[in-house]
Amino acid sequence: MRTKFIVSFIFFLAFVSFTSLTQATEKGLFWKLESPTGKTSYLFGTMHTDDNRVTAFAPSVKDALKSVDVFMMENAPGGNPNLMMMDKDLSGFLTEAEFDQVRELAEFHVMHISAAMRMKPWLLAVIFDLPKPQTPFAQDNLLMTASEDLSKEIKGIETAREHFGVMDNFSIDEQLVMLRAVLKRTQEEKERDFERLMAVYLDGDSDKISALDEQITGGMLPKELWAKMRSKLLTERNETMAERIALEANNKAVFAAIGASHLSGADGVVERLRAKGFKLSVMSERFNQEVR
Numbered sequence: 234m235r236t237k238f239i240v241s242f243i244f245f246l247a248f249v250s251f252t253s254l255t256q257a258t259e260k261g262l263f264w265k266l267e268s269p270t271g272k273t274s275y276l277f278g279t280m281h282t283d284d285n286r287v288t289a290f291a292p293s294v295k296d297a298l299k300s301v302d303v304f305m306m307e308n309a310p311g312g313n314p315n316l317m318m319m320d321k322d323l324s325g326f327l328t329e330a331e332f333d334q335v336r337e338l339a340e341f342h343v344m345h346i347s348a349a350m351r352m353k354p355w356l357l358a359v360i361f362d363l364p365k366p367q368t369p370f371a372q373d374n375l376l377m378t379a380s381e382d383l384s385k386e387i388k389g390i391e392t393a394r395e396h397f398g399v400m401d402n403f404s405i406d407e408q409l410v411m412l413r414a415v416l417k418r419t420q421e422e423k424e425r426d427f428e429r430l431m432a433v434y435l436d437g438d439s440d441k442i443s444a445l446d447e448q449i450t451g452g453m454l455p456k457e458l459w460a461k462m463r464s465k466l467l468t469e470r471n472e473t474m475a476e477r478i479a480l481e482a483n484n485k486a487v488f489a490a491i492g493a494s495h496l497s498g499a500d501g502v503v504e505r506l507r508a509k510g511f512k513l514s515v516m517s518e519r520f521n522q523e524v525r
Contacts, residue, residue: 260439261515262493263294264503266482269510274301274482276502276513277376278493280434283368287434288375289521295379297516301486304380305478306373308396309389316397323350326409334416354408355400358415364424373490380488390477390491391470402465407458414453437519439497468500475505482511
């Protein structure tokens with residue numbers, strides 16, 4: 234399993250589930266944390282793409298990385314690729330027309346059709362909804378690499394099984410609904426929506442992000458499936474993320490990079506960390522303004 238597929242899934246978690254039923258008062262995507270034990274850490278909401286508008290980090294981000302002991306990301310590299318594969322051939326679930334679409338999109342994303350036919354439908358939906366092929370050098374991967382260069386300890390917040398296994402809560406039929414929704418979208422629609430999401434991410438307003446994703450992704454899927462995705466991908470994972478970040482940040486200085494979807498709302502990681510006694514303040518500058 235190539236790195237870009239893993240990056241694609243994280244991109245999916247950030248934008249296919251970029252919503253919350255309630256909104257936080259503050260809307261930042263880069264936070265300074267002060268733990269009850271006096272440690273200073275940082276929380277960074279990521280957009281999992283290699284677009285240079287979000288990979289040219291501001292000095293404040295680089296300084297934060299230099300100051301910490303540990304870099305935490307949703308899932309550290311090295312997971313088992315079998316977690317994303319089926320033990321049967323996907324072609325048996327597709328019509329002839331759908332198979333032709335999958336073959337064309339697999340070619341566009343530089344993927345052999347035999348490999349595509351072994352992937353779980355949710356993964357194909359993730360990859361095919363990207364506007365263009367991605368490199369392994371996504372935003373969170375670059376932050377990790379920078380941390381490695383600084384000899385920081387690297388930790389995954391979730392295990393590979395926790396991280397990728399969350400999609401096993403969805404039946405093959407439900408995953409096929411996700412895939413078919415993506416197959417209906419044109420490349421122009423994907424590129425347009427990517428730019429809309431990029432704009433609100435750069436703006437740093439989590440409320441706008443939530444509203445836009447509700448409009449885009451919520452409009453693609455049946456209401457019940459969309460609600461289940463929000464529950465499984467966000468609500469049920471946010472407490473685990475907050476708990477593990479807090480445990481580490483009470484003992485060491487941490488830079489935690491997680492999908493921006495996990496930050497906002499009353500049940501988001503920001504409010505959950507506050508409930509655990511952390512003081513949070515927004516860091517306004519994230520990227521080099523000249524690149525934008």
